[in-house]
Amino acid sequence: MPSSPSPLTTPRSDGCTLAGALSVAAAVADGLTVIHGPAGCAHHHVSLLLTTLLDRPESRMPCLLSDDLGEEEVIFGGEAALARALDEAVARSPGSIAVLSTCVAEAIGDDCRAVASRVPGTIPVVVIPVGGFFGGGFLEGERAALHAYGRLASRLFDPGRGDDEPVVVLVGEKNLEFEADAHADELGRLLGHLDQAVGLRFVREAPTAALGRLPGADLLVLREPALGPVADRLPVLPGTPRIDAFPVGLSATVGFLSAVGAALGLDADAACEAELDHQETVLARFAGLAGSRVRLPAGNRWLAELAEALGLVVDPAGVPLPVPDPAPVGTAGIARLLSRWRRAL
Amino acid sequence: MVGAVACLSAYTGIGVVVHGSSGCWFYPSSLLKTDLGCTDLSAEEAVMGSGERVRAVVESALARHPRVAVVNTCVPGIVGEDLAGLLDGLPVTLVDAPGFLGDASVGHTAAVAALRPVVDPDAGTVGIDGLSPLDPFFRGDLHECERLLRLAGAVPGTRYAGGPVESLGRASPVSVVANPVYAAGPGERAGDLLGLEAVRATFARLADRDPRIDPGPVEEECREADMRCRRACERYLARHDPPRAAILGDGDRVRAAARTLVRYLDADVVLLGDRAGTPGSPGERWWRAGDLGLVQEALQATSPDLVLGSSFEERLSPGAAFVPFAPPVRGRPRLASVPLAGVEGTLALVEAVLLACTGRRKA
Numbered sequence: 001m002p003s004s005p006s007p008l009t010t011p012r013s014d015g016c017t018l019a020g021a022l023s024v025a026a027a028v029a030d031g032l033t034v035i036h037g038p039a040g041c042a043h044h045h046v047s048l049l050l051t052t053l054l055d056r057p058e059s060r061m062p063c064l065l066s067d068d069l070g071e072e073e074v075i076f077g078g079e080a081a082l083a084r085a086l087d088e089a090v091a092r093s094p095g096s097i098a099v100l101s102t103c104v105a106e107a108i109g110d111d112c113r114a115v116a117s118r119v120p121g122t123i124p125v126v127v128i129p130v131g132g133f134f135g136g137g138f139l140e141g142e143r144a145a146l147h148a149y150g151r152l153a154s155r156l157f158d159p160g161r162g163d164d165e166p167v168v169v170l171v172g173e174k175n176l177e178f179e180a181d182a183h184a185d186e187l188g189r190l191l192g193h194l195d196q197a198v199g200l201r202f203v204r205e206a207p208t209a210a211l212g213r214l215p216g217a218d219l220l221v222l223r224e225p226a227l228g229p230v231a232d233r234l235p236v237l238p239g240t241p242r243i244d245a246f247p248v249g250l251s252a253t254v255g256f257l258s259a260v261g262a263a264l265g266l267d268a269d270a271a272c273e274a275e276l277d278h279q280e281t282v283l284a285r286f287a288g289l290a291g292s293r294v295r296l297p298a299g300n301r302w303l304a305e306l307a308e309a310l311g312l313v314v315d316p317a318g319v320p321l322p323v324p325d326p327a328p329v330g331t332a333g334i335a336r337l338l339s340r341w342r343r344a345l
Numbered sequence: 346m347v348g349a350v351a352c353l354s355a356y357t358g359i360g361v362v363v364h365g366s367s368g369c370w371f372y373p374s375s376l377l378k379t380d381l382g383c384t385d386l387s388a389e390e391a392v393m394g395s396g397e398r399v400r401a402v403v404e405s406a407l408a409r410h411p412r413v414a415v416v417n418t419c420v421p422g423i424v425g426e427d428l429a430g431l432l433d434g435l436p437v438t439l440v441d442a443p444g445f446l447g448d449a450s451v452g453h454t455a456a457v458a459a460l461r462p463v464v465d466p467d468a469g470t471v472g473i474d475g476l477s478p479l480d481p482f483f484r485g486d487l488h489e490c491e492r493l494l495r496l497a498g499a500v501p502g503t504r505y506a507g508g509p510v511e512s513l514g515r516a517s518p519v520s521v522v523a524n525p526v527y528a529a530g531p532g533e534r535a536g537d538l539l540g541l542e543a544v545r546a547t548f549a550r551l552a553d554r555d556p557r558i559d560p561g562p563v564e565e566e567c568r569e570a571d572m573r574c575r576r577a578c579e580r581y582l583a584r585h586d587p588p589r590a591a592i593l594g595d596g597d598r599v600r601a602a603a604r605t606l607v608r609y610l611d612a613d614v615v616l617l618g619d620r621a622g623t624p625g626s627p628g629e630r631w632w633r634a635g636d637l638g639l640v641q642e643a644l645q646a647t648s649p650d651l652v653l654g655s656s657f658e659e660r661l662s663p664g665a666a667f668v669p670f671a672p673p674v675r676g677r678p679r680l681a682s683v684p685l686a687g688v689e690g691t692l693a694l695v696e697a698v699l700l701a702c703t704g705r706r707k708a
Contacts, residue, residue: 016368038419040347040444044372046637047673050656054676061637061660074423074445092638103366104419104445107391132420133366134388 014137017130017144019045021100023175024145025128026062027204028211030095034065036082036112037102037132042066052176065089069104078105082115086125095208096124096152098145103132124208126152139226146172146230149203149211154235156212166218166264167199171234172227175204177326179333183246186330187221190247190257193271196264202234219263221246224326248327249302250279250309250334279331283309286338292345293318302327306334319345346418347373348452349442351478352529353414354379355506356460359438360410362402364395364428365418369444377478382406382413391420396431403435412436412510414459416452419443448621450526453477457505457529462513464532470502471551471558472517474534475524477506481674485684485693486523490538493687494521496562497548499555505530519554521547523686526595526621538686539601541567563688570688574695578609581699587611588702591649593618593640593658594671598685602653602670602694609695615647618654620671637661651702666705668697 018035022045025033035042042064053059067085069078082099089097099116106129116125128148130141168191173180188198200206200213215235222231225244241263247256254272261268290311295318296303303323307314321341328337346363350373353361362382363370370383384402386395399415406413415428415437422443429439440459442452473490476483491501502517505528522528522537535554536547545567548560590612592599596619606612618640641661644652652662653670669677670685684690 014367015371016366019368019371038444039448044347046657047675048372048375050660050673051675053660054656057660057663061657063638065638069445070447071445074419102419103391104423107420107423133368133386134391137367 014139016132016138017135017141018100018102018132019048020138020141020143021098021128021130021145022049022062022064022141023138024142024149024203025098025100025126026064027173027175027206028096028098028149029060029205029207031098031208032063032065032089032092032094032096033098033100034067034082034085034089035100035102036067036078036085036105036110037069038104039066039068041102041104041132049176052178055178056181063092063094069102074104074108078108078110079115082110082112083118086116086119090119090123094123096126098126098128098148101129101131103134106131106134124152124155142172143227143230146203146227147233150214150230150234152208153202153211153214156209157215157235158212161216165199166196167213167216168196168219168221168260168264169200169202169214169217170198170204170221170223171202171231172223173201173204174223174326179329180204182332183329186332187246189332190253190271190275190330191260193257193274194260194264194266194268196260196266219243219260246329248329248333249305250331251305252302253279253330253334256330275331279334282331282335282338285335286310286342289338289342289345294341294345295320297323310338321345346416346442346444346452347376348449348454348477348479349416349440349456350381350452351377351449352453352456352506352527353416353440353460354381355476355478355483355504356508356510358411358510360406360413362399362406362413362415363418364399364415364421366420369418380409386418386420391424395421395426399428399431400435403432403437407435412438414438414440414456416440416442416456419445422446449477449479450529450621453506453527454529460510460513462503462505462516462531464518465515466518468502468515468517469500470517471499471535472503472505472520472530472532473501473507473523474505474520474530475522475526475528475537476504477524477527479672480524480527481669481672481679482524482683482685482690484682486686486690488682489684489687489689490521490523492689493538493544493548493563493566496566497551498557498559499551503530519551521551524595525597537597537601538690539597540605541571541688541691542604543601544687544691566688570692573692574605574609577695577699581702582610585702585706587613588651588666588698589613589615589647589649590651590653591616591618591644591647591658591662591665592670593620593652593654595620598670605691605694606698610698612651615649616643618643650705651698653698666698666701668694668701 067081101112113127116127119125126148128145217236220242247253257268257271293313293315364384367385374381440456442455494501503512519533535550538544548563552558552560592602603614652665653668655671656675659667
């Protein structure tokens with residue numbers, strides 16, 4: 001449908017905040033999410049989340065409750081329905097409860113925070129009053145949820161519990177991305193070159209108690225640069241080093257190791273050498289592609305670098321090659337991309 | 346809302362515009378994969394009025410369709426703008442179907458009513474009711490209902506939902522029902538086609554009503570299908586125990602499938618789940634299947650080795666043989682038009698169950 005010609009200050013086609021917030025809240029390993037709205041809002045998001053889990057049969061189904069607002073609640077208010085749903089949530093003893101509001105809840109003016117404040121203090125409650133499209137789009141919902149869990153992390157922080165090893169935190173993984181775990185595995189592999197590991201995935205598959213490690217972070221690795229404003233508000237010590245994005249491309253992957261080394265005060269030379277050797281091995285598997293005439297999107301540095309390393313001839317009349325969005329992460333991502341390119345060629 | 350949009354999108358000659366936010370539009374659009382308009386309502390318009398926007402989007406849709414249905418979502422439904430006044434003079438059908446009114450079948454019914462079908466007692470056709478594009482068996486059921494009607498010498502008529510929207514102006518006086526949960530059309534209902542007994546009974550009623558309809562060929566097909574099911578299931582039972590079955594989905598389909606599994610496989614039906622039904626107690630076999638937590642409890646309590654349901658239930662029963670039976674069905678290609686209704690629907694169900702049970706044993 002064509003866009004409206006009328007000037008507007010809010011987006012109209014950026015999806016639903018509920019989807020964004022739910023993509024975060026549903027990823028907390030022991031969390032339970034209460035959706036304050038009609039049952040249909042919960043149903044369609046569960047259905048979409050299910051799709052992202054299809055190739056991971058071992059993964060858990062996210063735990064969601066809807067308070068199933070109907071016509072009566074729309075007219076007389078839905079706070080009692082939310083209170084009942086929270087009682088049911090508490091009875092299931094989750095590690096934490098997230099309360100997400102919808103546009104219906106926003107339109108009728110329910111006060112989610114006031115209702116949620118009555119939950120016994122033994123179970124942490126994260127209120128994310130995104131309000132459906134009243135709160136913006138998907139990204140606003142995702143970021144509001146990360147902020148909310150950041151606040152929870154500061155409540156859960158135990159300053160007496162020092163970590164012996166540096167804590168590297170992944171921030172804002174795209175939880176609806178099929179490759180999300182593969183990306184985290186790749187970062188874990190890279191950190192292994194430096195004898196480090198991912199200390200916390202904030203919040204993907206993290207149990208609630210583990211979120212308390214966030215304030216003690218020694219390094220934040222953001223999924224993408226756009227998460228900078230989110231990271232600015234996370235409860236970490238001033239000056240905590242930050243890497244702005246997961247590495248994309250050959251040199252960026254090696255550069256990631258240098259950046260981690262610099263952030264943690266480690267010598268990364270040997271790690272970079274090891275990764276360069278690994279990349280040579282990977283590229284050697286695709287040596288047969290050298291000389292192929294290919295068409296690639298222009299102005300993309302990591303693609304140009306990869307084409308040059310493989311000896312591809314970039315030609316507007318060449319074979320168009322698939323380039324995924326988001327771009328592949330690390331050397332493992334490059335290897336999977338090259339398998340696709342080999343099939344295309 | 347999704348049920349209404351799905352219903353309307355099944356008709357030709359009418360465009361569909363969702364009056365709501367892009368997030369509301371995304372789900373039906375991703376399911377139906379059709380030309381579906383949206384006003385992409387903004388927060389400002391929800392507060393200050395959306396008339397200009399709605400009219401612009403509807404006029405844009407009217408460039409591609411002779412008529413447009415505008416489906417209200419929750420927030421416009423609460424705000425209560427006078428859409429009829431705003432769209433005065435345009436060939437528009439308004440459907441008030443905010444999500445908080447109920448499930449997909451409620452929206453489907455509202456959409457059919459909004460289209461104002463007019464029954465023609467002399468139409469000389471038999472309608473097909475209970476069809477929704479949200480149903481994984483929508484196309485298969487349509488084809489099977491049409492085939493059986495023609496086999497009996499009847500002329501397939503108005504669909505609820507589907508076909509040219511103009512067909513509603515001269516609607517069939519009587520209909521057969523593919524899936525009762527979506528039965529929404531006017532006129533008389535001869536019955537559903539879930540299971541061979543229901544097929545026989547429904548065509549007998551049609552014949553009683555209209556002497557031009559001959560139920561004989563349909564009865565003969567039912568007899569042959571019955572024999573084929575018996576033979577295939579006897580071969581299975583000679584080697585294996587009867588399945589312990591859990592069946593979850595739309596109530597009438599669940600009942601019919603249970604009868605079929607008991608009849609041919611002597612199945613122990615340990616769990617029946619109706620998505621729209623009243624909650625059951627642990628002592629009963631019927632459960633309200635709309636709550637995944639309850640479904641999980643029931644599946645764990647009954648330990649079925651065969652599950653008929655949606656991808657949700659498949660996910661919750663990793664060790665059981667699984668047959669897709671209710672939406673959503675995700676993660677498997679569905680290209681052929683498989684029915685659940687009619688003679689072929691029974692054959693397809695029994696075949697799917699035998700394949701699933703055999704496959705599980707091999708695994």
